[in-house]
Amino acid sequence: MVTLKQLAKELNVSVSTVSKALNNSEEIGKDTIKRVKELAELYNYKPNKVALSLKQSQTKTIGVIIPNILNHFMAKVLFGIEREAGLHGYNIITCISNESLNKEKESFQLLANGSVDGFILSVSKETQMENEVAHFKKALGQGFPIVMFDRVAHDVLCDKVIVDDFDSTYNATKYLIQEGRKNISFVTTIDGLSVGKLREQGYNKAILEEKQQKPLVLKIAKQEDLQEKIKEFLENNKTVDGVISADNASGVIAINTAASMGLNVPKDISVIGFSSNYISSHSIPKLTIIRQHAKEMGASAAQLLINRLQNRNIASDETTTKIIKTSFVKKGSTL
Amino acid sequence: MVTLKQLAKELNVSVSTVSKALNNSEEIGKDTIKRVKELAELYNYKPNKVALSLKQSQTKTIGVIIPNILNHFMAKVLFGIEREAGLHGYNIITCISNESLNKEKESFQLLANGSVDGFILSVSKETQMENEVAHFKKALGQGFPIVMFDRVAHDVLCDKVIVDDFDSTYNATKYLIQEGRKNISFVTTIDGLSVGKLREQGYNKAILEEKQQKPLVLKIAKQEDLQEKIKEFLENNKTVDGVISADNASGVIAINTAASMGLNVPKDISVIGFSSNYISSHSIPKLTIIRQHAKEMGASAAQLLINRLQNRNIASDETTTKIIKTSFVKKGSTL
């Protein structure tokens, strides 16, 4: 890589002249600017990012800590973050916590040494279970802004981007009730997460308001067991005529299972899932979904962080919580 | 963030003494080391990453350029890269090219300014179509090592990690032939990619060797059309009794479609797909898959790059191409 020094030497001027010329300083003569720029172009000069970062005490880099990149929702949020960050000249360093508290802490250790200007993250499962927040507060105390999305730690004072989980399942359940469903169940693989609990509560409220059935909840611990457990459940609960799924996958699997049992979806049984357009087509009929607008969530998170980075005068206790409303997208699995 | 300077001042020693003490230099007295380390601990001192990078002319950061993070395979590779990189003390900066040549070029521009030590990437669709490789060669010429995975540019001299695409579909097709299938079709949504072509060629070879049918290929351009096109195809080709799918999604959709048409999978029709364990459970029966070991591919790519970064004496024309063999994982959609 070419440096200012080398350009300066070749042009027989000083380093500072070259620097100023490249930054279009008023101080420098027109023809000097021209000469400098031509040589810089020729050598494909680019200012060294590391030196700039050191000089300006900002890296223009965002640390992103994601619990699980194989989750389609998380991948989409990451996509949104990357895009929005890029538009503002920021890069992202991605760490995957793998749902582990320790890995999450390590990632902070690793990046809070000047590698990044701030953090965007979704809290790992283990962190939520153990309700540990010290590492977040420590980073905030060191002056690193944090934006949390989807799975947030409510008692940490920082910007947040969340979904209206409760309302979404409440409304979805109401929808099925209005379809005339009499025995609606709730299927979840994310029982341990705050968002999972909220979704269940929304379902519960709708069911309890109606008084025609009791809540009927199927909790599945492992992804691999989904097909088996759902099949077993539907066989043991023949009167189930509606399913609300809290996660990505169980909705499509419920549809396929019902179909394989000879049920007609949506005539005999309706299904609504917290899922994506992409996955919704993995069943016939396609799954009616609650869309979370993951890309927009990522973009909002990036905006909030960058805004805070660029307006250092925002008080740290003046935080924003942005709620991205879900959309109900009717496809084939509901009437 | 605390700096060496601040520690030095407080301890009434010089900056270099503090630096050496923290690095356990032999030169420094035991008790000085102790004093320094205690204060550093107290203040939670961490060496500034940016300053280190500048000093040592290496960032310990890898630039990863991925065409599409919403593709489950790519996400898994990224996971593997992140993990392996972390083990060696490297961070990753992720850029998403979105299958666009321009975005891919920009990402190089953006990172080849000292932000990263080298690149891991999978070539974007557009880049493959236009067969543009200048930006790769330029980066190599500037001294940035590159490792390509999955979709590689064959005429660029760099380390590569690929899959035995041709053999995989050749063998899978043979497998169906041995099952007694007489009319096996090939379904692809990745016709434009080198890997897609290789997979088709493997299928073609197996079919042509057998001489009992002609190749029967269904190419689908858009993800959203999958269900519709596959249904239409199966209805117009009632004698199809086997399907080889070249991509993530079309295998499970083929199974679900066949089932919805009243066919028995695998009795009436067998399906094998280039897909993941995760997606294989989105159909009943589960899809028999060709596993690509995406995480291992990511790990291998990271190893190759880091090895090159740490052994700067490896000749740049001495490149390694690692072939990660796929595994045939029999599930329910084959006999």
Next chain:
DNA sequence: GTGAAAGCGCTAACAA
């Protein structure tokens, strides 16, 4: 209009 010098935080050769 141009250049010299300082400094961002760190390491390391050399001096004391």
Next chain:
DNA sequence: TTGTTAGCGCTTTCAC
């Protein structure tokens, strides 16, 4: 054993 100095590449203040 400890300190001084130079330098990584850049910007910026101040002097000429």
